[in-house]
Amino acid sequence: MPPIVIDGKTSNQKALIQDLKSIVKGDFSLKHTNYTTILFVENKDDHTNVVKNMKDEKMSYHTYTHRDDKSHAFVLRGLAEGTKINDIEEELEEEHEIKPRAVYQMKTKERPLFLVVTDPAITLEYLNRNTRRILHTRVTWELHITTTSSEDHHDFILCSSESIFLITFGSV
Incomplete structure (x- = not known):
């Protein structure tokens, strides 16, 4: 699955994890960098749900096209x-x-x-x-x-x- 890159630092990691647990059915992991938080999910449904949720919330993020959609x-x-x-x-x-x-x-x-x-x-x-x-x-x-x-x-x-x-x- 392509990663989802969330712009900005995470100020409340616990709240972010709680929100992600309510959206993601499978397992996920996070990687924190200086200016972004990178989210890795395991399946396409979770990826689609997270991206849809971020669009709805007008969050600043980017991701890449899934292999099947290219x-x-x-x-x-x-x-x-x-x-x-x-x-x-x-x-x-x-x-x-x-x-x-x-x-x-x-x-x-x-x-x-x-x-x-x-x-x-x-x-x-x-x-x-x-x-x-x-x-x-x-x-x-x-x-x-x-x-x-x-x-x-x-x-x-x-x-x-x-x-x-x-x-x-x-x-x-």
Whole structure:
């Protein structure tokens, strides 16, 4: 399980432990650092309950995505304008045995690009090797990486085997 990092020092450890005992069903442990308290829980249900409780209480904390909830996103290039998202999803499922979590059409001025979100088992290498054609059209795949810069711009980095492109969009 990913740790839950609670910002700030704990002033009353006994009260914190009592609160956690009322939320966490399994075992848990704490680690105190200079500026944070790190909580370790043993199962996903406890992790979810603690995070929900902290959100409700508007506590300052952060955690990481659980392994089961992670995903990979890929950019699909080469399909004709007007291609329907449902057609892409059906083709991936029926012909290539890939169940996408979501497919989105990206806004571009030229040929359409599609963002395909899959589970983490699907890799760029797998897609390039096994899904070269979709809807009888030769396609290419690129890794999609999203970052947020300090100026509240959203940077999208498209990585292919030949090059890396950085596209910055204004404040959202």
